Amino acid sequence: MTNTQTRTAGIPQGIIIVLVSILPMMAVITLMPVVPTLRNHFKDVPYIETLAPFVISAPGLCVALFGPYAGFLADKIGRRKLLIIFSILYGIGGVIPFFVESFSALIVGRLILGIGEAFILTISNILLGDYFEQSKRNTWLMIQSIIGPVFGFFVITGSGQLASIGWQYPFLLYAVTLVIPIGAYFFIFEPTQKAPSVANVQSGNFQFSQKALVKVFFTTFIASVLYYVYTLHFSLALDKIGISDPKEVGKITAVASLMLPLGAVLFKLLGTKSNRIQFGLMFSMIGIGLIGVGISTNLSSVMTSAIIQQIGCGMAIPVLIAFGLRSVPTEYRGRGMGIWSSGFFLGLSVSPFVVGFVRNVTGDILNAFVVFGVICLVMVVVNYIFDKE
Structure with missing residues (x-):
């Protein structure tokens, strides 16, 4: 689908933005029930008592570091392509730990997810401002804040059940997020925007x-x-x-x-x-x-x-x-x-x-x-x- 500057955003675009905005929360809560299991599985890794919780927080550090770069690139080259590319990266980084046995590879997967998170969180918030005037924007923010806790309840419950099978299985939940770039491809369009001028x-x-x-x-x-x-x-x-x-x-x-x-x-x-x-x-x-x-x-x-x-x-x-x-x-x-x-x-x-x-x-x-x-x-x-x- 080609970019356009004449389309008007509506419910499909709002739904995609809400779904994307939930992913940063998912990066954290999916693994909350898993930390003790991770600690026990990797008990021979030095400093595992500290490193096991770091598995949860690592993506947040990536957002803190890469968020400004994500915003700069979004202003320079556009929103749509970056959202699609980095939502795919988020999903790939999310499921990598399921296929590895190395703790260092697990951390690499979490950092890849975090870089994807930095871009998709930043761009979803940008698009919220690009697509909707203040009243509609506030409505979507309200919907986002209502759906988030409900979604979180089911994710934590599912993660806990999967963790009872094995430490790797909760990471499979991130595979579900790979449907988001598909939705973004069909429904997200490049908004009209003005680049900063020399004047x-x-x-x-x-x-x-x-x-x-x-x-x-x-x-x-x-x-x-x-x-x-x-x-x-x-x-x-x-x-x-x-x-x-x-x-x-x-x-x-x-x-x-x-x-x-x-x-x-x-x-x-x-x-x-x-x-x-x-x-x-x-x-x-x-x-x-x-x-x-x-x-x-x-x-x-x-x-x-x-x-x-x-x-x-x-x-x-x-x-x-x-x-x-x-x-x-x-x-x-x-x-x-x-x-x-x-x-x-x-x-x-x-x-x-x-x-x-x-x-x-x-x-x-x-x-x-x-x-x-x-x-x-x-x-x-x-x-x-x-x-x-």
Whole structure:
């Protein structure tokens, strides 16, 4: 199918973008039930206690490193071809570990998947801005945020079942993703876009875009660090409160996560409001939830706090993506969303270390939750003062 500049995007394009946007989550959650099995299978590999979890996080590091390059190339040579090529690369990298017995080959496969992820995540966000005006864009962001948790439930369940057969079998789930480049070939078209002109650079628009890129990066990075405080450490907080039974922890986490779609709907309702309102409500709910978890002493209080926090987290991804798309001029959208991807996944990568540092300083994980909750509330004030939108 040839590229065109006259087509109008609709439901098929929106569905492809939503499916592509789920793949980064799939890169992580598919292997969550597999880490103990991997550790046991490769027990003779030096430092396997550290390297086994790295199997999950390795693609995220690739996104942080290659996201800006993906955005730059998308602006230079277009979106469609890159999306098709790198979604194929994602699928190939995903299934490689099924066919190997070497731990180093497994890591290579994960890094290949991560490079593919960097491009498809960046380009799917770019196309969301290219194809749809703000109202429809917000609708697709809401759909994306609702479908993600549901999809994740089935992926984790399936992965756990496959892991009971053998450590390699969950990697077969990535073969399903190879249908996406087929859909992209038939339904994704190259949007109308303006390349940065010499006149824009000379007139100062390029400088403006550079400032906007810096703003997008640091806002997304800080929000990502705070976003993952709960996601990566909630089970440790529950253990500190005295809730350590895995079934109980899983039940509490699952019930609270049901609020994520509600946060996405809340974003849709506030989609036309200013950054002050969107970020203010998002950081307020995440902050209140974190503080609540940190001071909880029983099940009912921690559950209430987790529910509030998860509503805020449900808002977070669509708020951040919409912010990135609004902040950068259209001709620099590729670069903008590449920087966005880098900031978000760098935040994911460093969040455990930041939390670990604060936990050591404050004495335990519950105190750390309170500190990060207060930081979220400070971000509400900072955003209100400095955001001129």
